[in-house]
Amino acid sequence: MSGDSLKRRKIAVLGSRSVGKSSLVKQFIENQFMDAYYPTIESTFAKTVTYKGIEYECHIIDTAGQDEYSPVNAQHAIGIHGYILVYSIASRNSFDMIQIIYDKIVDFCGVTDIPCVIVGSKCDLSQSRQVQSSEGQKLGQKNGAPWVEASAKENINVGKVFDLCLQEIEKRTTPNQVEPQANRCVVM
Numbered sequence: 001m002s003g004d005s006l007k008r009r010k011i012a013v014l015g016s017r018s019v020g021k022s023s024l025v026k027q028f029i030e031n032q033f034m035d036a037y038y039p040t041i042e043s044t045f046a047k048t049v050t051y052k053g054i055e056y057e058c059h060i061i062d063t064a065g066q067d068e069y070s071p072v073n074a075q076h077a078i079g080i081h082g083y084i085l086v087y088s089i090a091s092r093n094s095f096d097m098i099q100i101i102y103d104k105i106v107d108f109c110g111v112t113d114i115p116c117v118i119v120g121s122k123c124d125l126s127q128s129r130q131v132q133s134s135e136g137q138k139l140g141q142k143n144g145a146p147w148v149e150a151s152a153k154e155n156i157n158v159g160k161v162f163d164l165c166l167q168e169i170e171k172r173t174t175p176n177q178v179e180p181q182a183n184r185c186v187v188m
């Protein structure tokens with residue numbers, strides 16, 4: 001496929017520290033999982049993904065873990081087509097952070113909603129569960145975003161997370177549009 005016909009989509013992965021953002025990205029890109037924890041500063045990965053028969057060149061930005069004081073900056077908004085917001089089902093605090101991050105992005109961008117998927121990660125840790133599936137589902141409904149539980153460790157729903165994100169992006173993208181809409185979550 002020529003470079004011209006390949007659609008580029010930039011996706012930012014956000015959430016609290018240690019919720020499994022890098023692990024989700026690593027499982028998606030490299031089909032690997034590591035038990036070791038190395039805090040992320042920020043990394044970008046690229047992968048060509050076929051969604052509904054169309055090839056997309058996805059640039060995935062794996063961000064540093066956020067807390068309630070972390071500002072949403074231009075890097076989280078400029079040129080970003082869609083977001084993956086990750087909490088761990090074993091951490092109530094990380095779940096509470098999702099609405100905070102969502103609201104910060106919406107405020108920063110001056111929009112009412114953003115193309116995103118909400119992910120309850122580490123769903124293999126059912127013994128340590130602090131957030132019920134029904135709570136995740138409700139949060140998704142409240143923000144008009146799809147919600148899914150996933151495990152990078154067991155490779156559960158990892159591909160689905162990225163498919164859902166592309167689905168949300170494409171829902172809001174007019175045919176042949178290459179750059180995100182100016183009135184959406186980006187400042188070009």
Ligand SMILES: Nc1nc2c(ncn2[C@@H]2O[C@H](COP(=O)(O)OP(=O)(O)OP(=O)(O)O)[C@@H](O)[C@H]2O)c(=O)[nH]1
Pocket residue numbers: 016017018019020021022023024034035036037038039040041063064065066121122123124125150151152153154
């Ligand atoms: N059981 C289990 N552990 C996981 C899973 N995903 C990640 N982990 C572990 O959780 C820890 C943190 O994972 P990371 O992927 O580095 O988390 P992160 O959100 O990128 O962390 P920051 O870089 O601090 O933002 C590591 O020890 C991982 O092995 C999962 O699906 N299941």
